Amino acid sequence: MTSILTADGTPLKDSLYKAEKGRRVKAFLLVAPLLLFVLVSFVFPIFEMLFRSVDNPVLAKNLPLTIEKLQKWEGTNLPDQETFTLVAKELLIARENSKVGKIAARLNFEAGGMRSMINKTVRKVRKYKGNDYKKALIQFDKRWGKVVTWKVLKRIGQRYTGVQYLAALDLKVNADNTIGFQSEDRRIYVKIFLRTIWVSFLVTIFCLILAYPVSFLLATLPLRISNLLLIMVLLPFWTSLLVRTTSWIVLLQRNGVVNDILVALNIISEDGRIQMIYNQTGTLIAMTQILLPFMILPLYSVMKTISPSYMRAARSLGASPLKAFVRVYMPQTTPGIGAGCLLVFILSIGYYITPALVGGRSGQLISNFIAYHMKSSLNWGLAAALGTILLFAVLILYYLYNKIIGIDKMKLG
Amino acid sequence: MVFPPHLGIGGKIAHYSFILFCGFVFVFLVAPILVIIPLSFNAEPYFTFTEGMISFEPEAYSIRWYADIAKNPQWAFSAANSIIVATCSTFLATLLGTLAALGLSQSHMPYKSAVMGVLISPMIVPLIISAAGMFFFYSNIGLAQTLPGLILAHAVLGTPFVVITVTATLTGFDHSLTRASKSLGADSRKTFFKIQMPLILPGVISGALFAFITSFDEVVIVFFLAGFEQRTIPRQMWAGIREQISPTILAVATILVVVSILLLTTVELLRRRNERLRGISKS
Numbered sequence: 001m002t003s004i005l006t007a008d009g010t011p012l013k014d015s016l017y018k019a020e021k022g023r024r025v026k027a028f029l030l031v032a033p034l035l036l037f038v039l040v041s042f043v044f045p046i047f048e049m050l051f052r053s054v055d056n057p058v059l060a061k062n063l064p065l066t067i068e069k070l071q072k073w074e075g076t077n078l079p080d081q082e083t084f085t086l087v088a089k090e091l092l093i094a095r096e097n098s099k100v101g102k103i104a105a106r107l108n109f110e111a112g113g114m115r116s117m118i119n120k121t122v123r124k125v126r127k128y129k130g131n132d133y134k135k136a137l138i139q140f141d142k143r144w145g146k147v148v149t150w151k152v153l154k155r156i157g158q159r160y161t162g163v164q165y166l167a168a169l170d171l172k173v174n175a176d177n178t179i180g181f182q183s184e185d186r187r188i189y190v191k192i193f194l195r196t197i198w199v200s201f202l203v204t205i206f207c208l209i210l211a212y213p214v215s216f217l218l219a220t221l222p223l224r225i226s227n228l229l230l231i232m233v234l235l236p237f238w239t240s241l242l243v244r245t246t247s248w249i250v251l252l253q254r255n256g257v258v259n260d261i262l263v264a265l266n267i268i269s270e271d272g273r274i275q276m277i278y279n280q281t282g283t284l285i286a287m288t289q290i291l292l293p294f295m296i297l298p299l300y301s302v303m304k305t306i307s308p309s310y311m312r313a314a315r316s317l318g319a320s321p322l323k324a325f326v327r328v329y330m331p332q333t334t335p336g337i338g339a340g341c342l343l344v345f346i347l348s349i350g351y352y353i354t355p356a357l358v359g360g361r362s363g364q365l366i367s368n369f370i371a372y373h374m375k376s377s378l379n380w381g382l383a384a385a386l387g388t389i390l391l392f393a394v395l396i397l398y399y400l401y402n403k404i405i406g407i408d409k410m411k412l413g
Numbered sequence: 414m415v416f417p418p419h420l421g422i423g424g425k426i427a428h429y430s431f432i433l434f435c436g437f438v439f440v441f442l443v444a445p446i447l448v449i450i451p452l453s454f455n456a457e458p459y460f461t462f463t464e465g466m467i468s469f470e471p472e473a474y475s476i477r478w479y480a481d482i483a484k485n486p487q488w489a490f491s492a493a494n495s496i497i498v499a500t501c502s503t504f505l506a507t508l509l510g511t512l513a514a515l516g517l518s519q520s521h522m523p524y525k526s527a528v529m530g531v532l533i534s535p536m537i538v539p540l541i542i543s544a545a546g547m548f549f550f551y552s553n554i555g556l557a558q559t560l561p562g563l564i565l566a567h568a569v570l571g572t573p574f575v576v577i578t579v580t581a582t583l584t585g586f587d588h589s590l591t592r593a594s595k596s597l598g599a600d601s602r603k604t605f606f607k608i609q610m611p612l613i614l615p616g617v618i619s620g621a622l623f624a625f626i627t628s629f630d631e632v633v634i635v636f637f638l639a640g641f642e643q644r645t646i647p648r649q650m651w652a653g654i655r656e657q658i659s660p661t662i663l664a665v666a667t668i669l670v671v672v673s674i675l676l677l678t679t680v681e682l683l684r685r686r687n688e689r690l691r692g693i694s695k696s
Contacts, residue, residue, distance in 0.1 A: 020521055023519070023521040024521045024523050026516075026519075027516040027517075027523075028522065029516070030513060030516030030519075031512070031516035031517060031528060031532075033509050033512060033513070034509040034510060034532060034572060035513070035531065035532065037509055037568075038531060038532055038534070038569060038572065039531070041547070041550065041565055041569055042534070042543065042546070042547075042569045043531065044550070045546035045547055045549060045550030046542060046543065047546075048546065048549060048550065049542075049545050049546040049549050049550075050546075210438045210441070211438075213434055213438070214435050214438045214439070217431075217432075217435045229439070231677065231681065232439050232442060232443050233442060234681075235446060235673070235677060236442050236443065236446060237677075238626060238673040238677040238680075239446050240626075240629075240630045240666070240669045240670075240673065241630055241632075242630070242632060242647050242650045242651065242654070242666075243446070243449070243666040243669050243670060244445060244446065245654070246449065246650070246658070246662055246663070247445035247448060247449045248445055249460075249654065250448070250449060250452060250460045250461075250663070251445055253460065255459070255461060256460055257448060257452075257461050260462070289441060289442065289445060292438075292441075292442060293442075321424065321427075346537060349539070350538075350539020350540065350542070352539070352540055352541045352633055353540075353632060353633065357654055357655070367539055367540075367541040370541050371636075374541075374545050374548070374637070375637075387541070387545060390539060391538065391539070391542050394539060398530075398537045402530055
């Protein structure tokens, strides 16, 4: 038994020397299969994916000698003849391995138009018979004669890069290697991060406002009635997310139930139907309803334990009902408020499905942009950088949750 | 409602507005789910109540959208996939999760809080990040676009629920019961299966149901890991909502609501049985 664990090499090694080692080993062995499963198929893949945000292999692997040579180049004048020869030769090798497309695409992410430059150069170098590659390349495309082009090449050639993080924060490296803002029309991600935080904040606040009175009611009613009402809270919890999102589309669209009722009640006119879906309003309404149970349940479980005699004591000592509630009851519910708010905020900051379906343009959150770069633009580096920032935020909140409330106190239904 | 005599008119108004507000919240919680049930029987392809429906004319209702589901083999195919994936991943998640919970609830467990943090993380990490990570991982080991890949991915997502519910059941577990069993001559295997297992079974089953519904409802991972051959019901619904939302979606949604009501009832009954068995019922 001991040998299994030393081979494992875990920190357990230390505890093996202590008393009760057999029981510790037994307990750990029960946990080990799941821990291994989660580490191998969940934690490790996520780290590997996030590594893509700094990983930058395309140029470093396909034009290795050129890049190595450029590291010594000081960047004031054009590189020497030898560098030109190297890049021409290595582009031809890359062509044989059909890697030119990758190189061109990578450069094009950085500076528009470089794709055509690379493709044109490769085409012409193939037919070139001479030896003066410097002259030839500049003749094929005059951008080879500019220092800026080589600076881009040198920068993109670095094996590891922080450039995706700059892009994720709407920054970029200028041609002269200084850091500056993206052009006005390309500054989107900071805005999206702020919007994600704002939407999550609003959803949390709405959930708290709606959940607090309901939890209070549930906690003060006789158990038989509150159990029945609790089922109404749990039903949305158990109903498919897609079903709930679908119902909100049905309810809120222009010709939907809510607009019909408002028209029938003469609150709005037939032409004045309100657009409540496919925008940020739709995202807010749907997310609030979907996450509400996650606020009610922790609040309810805390309020259930508060004895009514505290309130009675406060009243008998002369406090008004409001004062007794605010000064005596509410402070005792803080653990529930903390747990509910953190949980709802953590869940909403990474929300994807509902904003994608009912968010329209103004309701898209950061997860939707990560999905876009993963599935459509295939800019995995940027997706990974955005994901790392999001994950970091969530992990900080998760850590706080664990510290303040304790993850083992989490209850489901 | 009987008010205490000292309650003034202001207190009554406050009380009634409080009740009204709570009523509104309950409607907000449940109405969106219930409203699609009658709408799925709409004879017209509209998403709102027609005049015929409001005046309860029988011809305004029809089961044509349910017939549509039956006619379209794609739904049956997705349902089969969903059930296979959810069942297998639930089995895996329940097995691993229950073992882990048994270990975690022992006082000798080293690094308990850190291990628990790792085990619960699949529930906390935003799905899109999990999905992206798993996409590369399962592509590398050749399991992307296969059912086993999807099953493993869903199993990871389901385990936190099993760990949480079973650990919660075990916190109230009276360890003198196992000592009593052993002192009466039962070996540890017999003690586990005869004493411990029946008592934690409700927790295990509700954890399993949570894992099942998690997989059954999951669409983001499916989005990244599944090809056309592995389409599940949520994936099919997603396509329906995205492209052209037809009342057939409402019919499917209604079926899913009925399934979730059944699951919820089972969990509630189990929870009560569990409380009764352990003698902590307050009612």
